Amino acid sequence: MSEISRQQALNYHSKGKPGKIEVIPTKPYSTQWDLSMAYTPGVAEPCKEIHKNPDEAYKYTARGNLVAVVSNGTAVLGLGNIGALAGKPVMEGKGLLFKVFGDVDVFDIEVDCNDPDKLVEIVKAISPTFGGINLEDIKAPECFEIEERLKKELDIPVFHDDQHGTAIISGAALLNALEINGKDISTLKVVVNGAGASAVSCSRFYISLGVDPQNIIMVDSKGVLNEGRNDLNSIKQQFVTSSKAKTLREAMQGADLFLGLSVGNVVNREMLKSMADDPIVFAMANPVPEISWDDALAARDDVIMATGRSDFPNQVNNVLGFPFIFRGALDVRASTINEEMKIAACHALARLAKELVPDYVNKAYGQENLTFGKEYLIPKPLDHRLISTVSLAVAKAAVDTGVARSIITDWDAYRTELSTRLGFENRLISAIRDKAKEHPKRLVFAEANNLKILKAAQEVVCDGIAEPILLGNRENINRLISDNCLQLNNSVIIDPHSDEERERRERYASLLYERRQRKGMLYDEALEKMHNRDYFGVMMVETGDADAFLSGFSSRYAETIRPALQIVGTNNAMNHIAGMYLMITKKGFFFFADATVNIQPSSQTLVDTTLLVAHAVKKFNIEPRIAMVSYSNFGSIKEGSPKRVREAVDILHRDYPGLIVDGEMQANFAFNKKLRQIRFPFTRLEDMDINTVIFPNLSSGNISYKMMQEIGGAEAVGPILLGLGKPVHILQIESSVREIVNMASIAVVDAQYYDKATGTVPAAGESFNSLLR
Numbered sequence: 195m196s197e198i199s200r201q202q203a204l205n206y207h208s209k210g211k212p213g214k215i216e217v218i219p220t221k222p223y224s225t226q227w228d229l230s231m232a233y234t235p236g237v238a239e240p241c242k243e244i245h246k247n248p249d250e251a252y253k254y255t256a257r258g259n260l261v262a263v264v265s266n267g268t269a270v271l272g273l274g275n276i277g278a279l280a281g282k283p284v285m286e287g288k289g290l291l292f293k294v295f296g297d298v299d300v301f302d303i304e305v306d307c308n309d310p311d312k313l314v315e316i317v318k319a320i321s322p323t324f325g326g327i328n329l330e331d332i333k334a335p336e337c338f339e340i341e342e343r344l345k346k347e348l349d350i351p352v353f354h355d356d357q358h359g360t361a362i363i364s365g366a367a368l369l370n371a372l373e374i375n376g377k378d379i380s381t382l383k384v385v386v387n388g389a390g391a392s393a394v395s396c397s398r399f400y401i402s403l404g405v406d407p408q409n410i411i412m413v414d415s416k417g418v419l420n421e422g423r424n425d426l427n428s429i430k431q432q433f434v435t436s437s438k439a440k441t442l443r444e445a446m447q448g449a450d451l452f453l454g455l456s457v458g459n460v461v462n463r464e465m466l467k468s469m470a471d472d473p474i475v476f477a478m479a480n481p482v483p484e485i486s487w488d489d490a491l492a493a494r495d496d497v498i499m500a501t502g503r504s505d506f507p508n509q510v511n512n513v514l515g516f517p518f519i520f521r522g523a524l525d526v527r528a529s530t531i532n533e534e535m536k537i538a539a540c541h542a543l544a545r546l547a548k549e550l551v552p553d554y555v556n557k558a559y560g561q562e563n564l565t566f567g568k569e570y571l572i573p574k575p576l577d578h579r580l581i582s583t584v585s586l587a588v589a590k591a592a593v594d595t596g597v598a599r600s601i602i603t604d605w606d607a608y609r610t611e612l613s614t615r616l617g618f619e620n621r622l623i624s625a626i627r628d629k630a631k632e633h634p635k636r637l638v639f640a641e642a643n644n645l646k647i648l649k650a651a652q653e654v655v656c657d658g659i660a661e662p663i664l665l666g667n668r669e670n671i672n673r674l675i676s677d678n679c680l681q682l683n684n685s686v687i688i689d690p691h692s693d694e695e696r697e698r699r700e701r702y703a704s705l706l707y708e709r710r711q712r713k714g715m716l717y718d719e720a721l722e723k724m725h726n727r728d729y730f731g732v733m734m735v736e737t738g739d740a741d742a743f744l745s746g747f748s749s750r751y752a753e754t755i756r757p758a759l760q761i762v763g764t765n766n767a768m769n770h771i772a773g774m775y776l777m778i779t780k781k782g783f784f785f786f787a788d789a790t791v792n793i794q795p796s797s798q799t800l801v802d803t804t805l806l807v808a809h810a811v812k813k814f815n816i817e818p819r820i821a822m823v824s825y826s827n828f829g830s831i832k833e834g835s836p837k838r839v840r841e842a843v844d845i846l847h848r849d850y851p852g853l854i855v856d857g858e859m860q861a862n863f864a865f866n867k868k869l870r871q872i873r874f875p876f877t878r879l880e881d882m883d884i885n886t887v888i889f890p891n892l893s894s895g896n897i898s899y900k901m902m903q904e905i906g907g908a909e910a911v912g913p914i915l916l917g918l919g920k921p922v923h924i925l926q927i928e929s930s931v932r933e934i935v936n937m938a939s940i941a942v943v944d945a946q947y948y949d950k951a952t953g954t955v956p957a958a959g960e961s962f963n964s965l966l967r
Contacts, residue, residue, distance in 0.1 A: 207283060213283075213286050214283075214286045214287060214289070214290045215286050215289045215290055215293070215300070215302070219232075220256070240254035240255070251322075252325075252527065256299060257322075257323065257324065257325050258325045258524060258527065259297075259298060259299050259325060259524060260298075260299045260300070260301065260323065260324050260325050260326075261292060261298050261299070261300050261301075261324060261325065261326040261327070261328050261520055261524075262300070262301055262302075262303050262317075262320065262321075262323070262324045262326075262327050262328065263285045263288045263289055263292070263300050263301070263302045263303065263328045263330050264303045264305060264317055264327060264328065264329055264330065265278065265281050265284070265285050265302075265303075265304055265305070265329070265330040265331045265332060266278050266304075266305050266306070266307055266308060266313060266331075266332055267279070267280060267281035267304065267331060268308060268331070268332055268333040268336075269331050269332060269333035269334070269337075269356070269390075269391070270284055270331045271284060271331070272480065272481070275333065277306070278304035278305055278306045278307075279304060279306070281304060281331055282302065282304050284330070284331060285302035285303075285304060285330060285331075286302050288300070288302065288328070288330060288355075289301075289302050291513050291516075291517060292328075292516070292517050292520070294616075295513060295517035295518070295575070295580070295581070295616075296516075296517025296518055296520060296521040296581060296585070297521065297581075297615050297616055298517060298520050298521060298524065300328075301323070301324075303320065305317075308336075310336045310339050310340050310343075313332075313340055314340055314343050314344060314347070317340075317344055317348075318344070318347060318348065321348050321350060324350065325350055325351075325524050325527070326350050326351040326352070326353070326520055326523060326524060327344060327348070327350065327351070327352045327353070328353055328354075328355055328516065328520070329341055329344075329352065329353065329354040329355070329356075330354075330355060330356065331356065332354070332356075333391075334390045334391040334394070334429070335427055335428070335429045337354055337356065337357065337391050338357075338391070338394070338429055340354075341353075341354040341357070345530055349529045349530075350529065351520065351523045351524075351528055351529075351530055351531045352530070352531070353516065353519065353520070353531050354391065354395075355512055355515070355516045356391050356392055356395075357391045357392060357394070357395030358395055358399070358515075358531075358536060359512035359515045359516050360392045360395070360396055360455070360478070360510060360512060361392070361395045361396040361398070361399035361400075361536070362399065362515045362519070362536050362539050362540045362543070363510045363511065363512060363514050363515050363540075363543065363572060364396055364453070364476055364478070364500070364510045365396075365399050365400065365403055365540040366514075366540045366541070366543035366544040366547070366571075366572050367476065367500050367508060367510060367544075367571040367572045368400065368403070368451070368474065368476075369403065369540070369541070369544040370544050370547055370548070370566070370571045370572065371474045371498045371500075371571055372474075374498060374567065374568060374571075375472035375474070375496075375498060376472075377450060377472065379403060379404040379405055380404050380405070380406055381406070381409070382405055382406075382409060382450045382451055383409050383411075383448060383449045383450045383451070383470065384397075384400065384405055384409055384410045384411070384449065384450065384451045384453065385411050385413065385442070385445045385446050385449045385451065385452050385453065386410060386411070386412045386413065386433075386453045386455070387413045387442055387452070387453065387454045387455065387456045387460065387461075387484060388412075388413070388414070388453075388454065388455035388456035389412055389413070389414040389419065389429075389430050389433070390455065392455045392478075393412065393453070393455040393456075394429055394432075394433070396453060396455065397410055397412065397433060397453075399536065399540075402533055402536075402537060403537070403540070408435075408436075410433060410435070411435050411437050411439060411445045411449075412430070412433040412435070413441075413442045413445055413456075414430065415456075417440050417441055417442075418435065418437065418439050418440050418441065418442075418444075418445055419431075419433050419434050419435060420434060420435055420436070420437060420438075420439070420440065421434055421435075421436060422440075442460065442461070442465070443465050443468075446461070446465050446466075446468055446469055447468045447469070448468070448469065448470050449469050449470060449473070450469070450470050450472075450473060450474060451473070451474040451475075451476070452466075452469065452473065452474070452475045452476065452477070452484075453476045453478075454475075454476060454477040454478055454479055454483065454484035454485075455478055455479065456479055456484060457479050457482075457484070458479045458481075458482025458483060458484060459482060459484065459485070459486075460484050460485075461475075461477065461484045461485040462485070462489070463485075463489055463490075463492065463493035464493075465485075466485060466489075466490060466493040466494060466497065467493050467494060471496060472496045472497075472498065473494070473496070473497050473498070474497075474498045475490055475497055475498070475499050475500070476499075476500045476501075476510065477490070477499070477500075477501050477502075478500070478501060478502040478510050479502065480501075480502035480503065481503065483501045483502065483503065487499060487501060487503075487506045498568050498571070499568075500571060500572075507569035507570060507571075508569065508570070508571045508572060510572070511575055513575045514543060514572065514573060514575055514580065514584075515539060515543075515584070517581075518539070518580055518581055518583075518584035518585045518588065519531060519535070519536075519539050519584065519585075519588050521581060521585040521588075521612070522535070522539075522584070522585035522586065522587070522588030522589035522590075522592065523535065523588060523589070523592060525585065525589050525600070525602070525608070526589045526592045526593055526598035526599070526600050526601070526602060527598065527599040527600040528589075528592040528597045528598050528599070529597045529599065530597050531588075532591075532592075532595055532597055534591045534594070534595045535588045535591040535592055535595070535597075537591070538587040538588055538590065538591035539584050539587060539588050541587065542583050542584045542586075542587035542588075543572055543573060543580075543583075543584060544572070545583070546573045546577070546579060546580070546583045546584075547566055547570060547571060547572050547573050548566045549579075549656075550649070550652055550653055550656060550680075550681075551563070551564040551565065551570075551574075551577070552577065552578070552579070552653075552931065552932065553646060553649055553930050553931030553932065554576075554578075554930065554931075554932060555574050555576060555577050558574070558576045559574055559576070562645070562678075563645070563649070563678040563679070565678070565679040566679075578613075578616070579613075581612050581613070581615065581616065582609050582612040582613045585612050586605065586608060586609055586612060589602060589608065590602075590605065610624050622776070622778070622783050622814065622816075623776075623778065623911065623936055623939075625814070625815075626814065626936070626939045626940060626943055627657065627659060627935075627936075627939045629939075629943050629946070630659045630660065630938075630939040630942035630943050630946075631657065631658045631659055632946070633942075633946050633949075634658055634659060634660050634661055634942060635660055635661070635741035635742055635921075635941075635942045635945040635946065636660070636661045636663055636739075636740045636741045636742070637654070637660035637661065637662055637663065637740070637741065637742045637743075637744060637938055637941055637942060637945075638663045638665060638731040638734055638735065638740045638742065638743045638744065638745075639651050639662055639663065639664050639665065639744055639745075639938075640665045640727040640728055640731040640743065640744065640745035641665070641666070641727065641745060641747045641748055641749075642662075642664035642665050642666040642671050642687070643666040643667060643670050643671060643674070644747060644748065645674055645678060646747070646929070646930070646931050646934065647664075647747060647934065648664070648671070648674055648675060648678070648680055648682060649678075649680070649931045650931045650934035650935050650938060651664060651682060651685065652680045652681055652682055653931065653935050654935060654938050655681070655682065655685065656681070657935075659935070659938060659939055659942055660742075660938055660941075660942050661685075661686075662682070662685045662686070663685075663686045663688060663734070663740050664682070664685055664686065664687045664688070665688055665689075665690060665727045665730065665731055666687070666689065666727070667689055667691075668687050668689050668692070671687050672687070690724065690725055690726070690727055690730040691725055698739075699721065699724040699725070699730070700721065700724075701737075702724050702729075702730065702733040702737070703717065703720040703721035703723070703724050704717070704720075705733065705736070705737070706720040706723065706724075706729070706733065706760070706761065707720040707721075709760070709761070710760060723757075726757070727745070728745050728749070728753070728754055728756075728757045728758075729757040729761070731743045731745060732757045732758050732761045732762060732920075732922055733761055735762065735920045735921065735922060736761050736762050736920060741921065741942075741945040741948075741949075742920075742921035742922070742923070742941040742942060742944060742945040743758075743920075743921065743922045743923065743941070744923050744924075744925060744934075744937060744938055744941050745924060745925065746924035746925040746926070746927065747925045747927065747928065747929055747934070748927065748928075749927075750927075751790065751913075751924060754924045755791075755915070755924060758915070758918055758920075758922040758924075759771070759918075762918055762919035762920040762922060763918070763919045764917050764918060764919055765917060765918060765919045765920075766802075766805075766806070766917055768798075768802040768805075768917075770799065770802040770803070770806065770917050771791055771806075771915060771916060771917035771918060772787050772788040772790075772791050772792060772802075772803040772806050772807065772915075772916045772917060773787065773788055773789055773790025773791045773912065773913035773914070773915060773916070774786065774787040774788070774789070774806075774807055774810060774912060774913065774914045774916055775787070775789050775899050775910045775911065775912035775913060775914070776910070776911040776912055776914065777899060777902055777908050777909070777910055777911075778908060778909040778910075778911065779902065779906060779907075779908040779909075780906075780907070782883075782885075783885065784884075784885055784886065784887060785807060785810075785811055785818070785885060785886040785887070786887050786889070786895060786898065786899050787803055787804075787806075787807045787886075787887075787888055787889070787895065787916070788803050788888075788889065788892060788895055789889065789892065789895035789896045789898070789899050789912075789913065790892070790895075790896070790912075790913040790915075791892070792891075792892055793891065793892045793893075794891050794892070795838070795890075795891060795892075796838060797838045797839075797841035797842045797845065798842075798845070800822070800838060800839060800842035800888060800890070801842045801845045801846055803888060803916075804820060804822070804842065804846060804853075804855060804888050805850070806916040806917050807820070807886060807888065807916065808820065808853055808855075808886070809916075810914065810916050811885070811886055813943065813944075813947055816885060817854065818853070818854065818855075818885065818886045819854045819855075819879060819882050819883065819884045819885050819886060820853070820854060820855035820856075820884065820886040820887075820888060821855075821856065821857055821859060821864035821865075821879065821884045821886070821887055821888070822839050822842060822843055822855065822856070822857030822858055822859070822887075822888045822890075823839075823857060823858065823859060823860065823861050823864050823887055823888070823889060823890065823894075824836040824839045824857065824858035824859070824860070824890050825860060826839075826840075826858050826859075826860070827858070827859050827860055827863060827873075827874070828840075828857075828858065828859065828874060828877075829858075835890035835891060836858050836890070838890065839857055839858035839888075839890050840857070840858050842857075843855065843856060843857050843858065847878070854878065854879065854882070855878070855888075856877045856878045856879045857888075858890075859874070859877075861887075861898075864884055864887060865884065867879070867881055867882065867883055867884075910926075911933065911936045911937065911940070912926075912937070913926070914937075914940055920948065921941050921944040921945040921948055923937055923940060923941045923944070925937055
């Protein structure tokens, strides 16, 4: 990351609307009635309820998701005592991080008060507004007293992040560093350089994790806190050591862990060389660490290093903690954040670092494949799984230790709620994945020579979605698995070109020749096609050697779909296929069709597509509510595509009366039910929100879904092929790992339904309507 200039920083904070946060209404306010409900007279009713029962404030107000970030500006980052007002940009930044990472709302409260007693009284007086208090940038030792008193006197979570955030995050790094070097935490010799809030809290927390307090040597600007010092306050006296060491240099000799929370460049290479074998160095002074990354690694190659900087591996960043800790605490209405909740957060972070890193995280940090090790001890802040991992662990610890006032019993549902809270995951996608996990199937990945495909295959294995069958050169695939530390050693690898597959190629070729001999195909051609991964893979599904097939990552759509049409054919009397996308938007999910196959469909083709789509949507346990769109509204244009759409609607209304579908209509009327009801009250969609859109031609469908992706920020899952005789699905070129896993889940669910039935779409209206019921 390039250096940020002074002017760039000033411009960021001043351009547009000054500052970084604002208040957004959560209730309607566009009519007089809305305003009367928001304020007087409607507001009186919830006031009365809260007066009778204060707990009702969590039901009728925003208190349950609102945190105060409180500071007096006496210890602002590396700026020192700059005062409450000057520290406001930091507190606004903290509020931004709370919101974007944990969906926690924040008011930043800058208090011009240096008296601990008065500050405690001020915070107590404003506490009814909030569900939690985050203390920030308050100097030591006053910060210890202020937090301790507030925790005792308030019944909501109080958390001084400068103390505990660094402790929890570095604690996770410590646990994983010890797993790498094999040392026992109970015998670890620790040197802590710095004796401020973070240093004291880290030392206390490490003791909670298992460090022997007798093995901690703390050093301040005057030297080791030893028995000869008579200038120590009550906090520092807790860490007085019997060691004979007087200086940092002497203390570091033979140490296993150096924890730096002080100033830059106080450790040199020789001091690092004096430490024990496989030393752990957390040099977290910022922006200049106690010893630079380069110097540390130049001094010795066995060092395990972390810093507070984002331009080196293993950044100990508090944003890995506080948004998710408060999220979990607020969700169970915890009365405090106790030691067990902090330890739970620490262990959750440590565990997450050992899981497969999502592809979007690798991309965000310019890496090809982050894996657990000396340069990846803790997760990255942009890992979306943090909220569902850390927050859940914190909430569960609160429940287990009896400080929760709202008890969660369905933890799987809570995990899903957390995953979907910030839009990182969609409930429908989660439901599809859960459905796939019920009965995993053998899924062919045709392009397993690609790292993204293999990463997706590993995620599929880890999540229990499918049993991958990897097609490609065995040596190349195994090398990719080994080089990238993937856990796919037990997966089936098949090389369609290998000699050991000769019998299978011949058997498959005979079957293909039998089906295509009267369509111009010779046996030798059929045999040659069995060297093609797509023909070979689809034939595996056709013969029962696999249950589902996925390809298309690196090849054109037409090239991938051709083997499917020639081998498995269609599954319906109309001999029809179509392509559907699941669009995940801020307003929910929608199914779009046809966006991949039929260029200029006739009226009957539109009918056939609608039936296939309705059948597919039903597989997701969703009642299809279908709008057939055009540039015309119910006959306002008589010719062209509106006419074809109108004729298709007439057929559907006549032959499939149980299907909820109407059109033709313009897109704004399709998506805006109020507008539709006013202008076209006769529509069979009535006052329902639609979830499915049928486009008049391929051009409009393809343009629409891609515009929604690029402009509207929608996620497109697909194309989901409809109408094929077996579960065969095609990826978009250069799909992300997440997109591949989503399509793998859909392919498995498709295979599950194929097992249950013949896979055919009913041709008669009566049977189709019975399916819809």
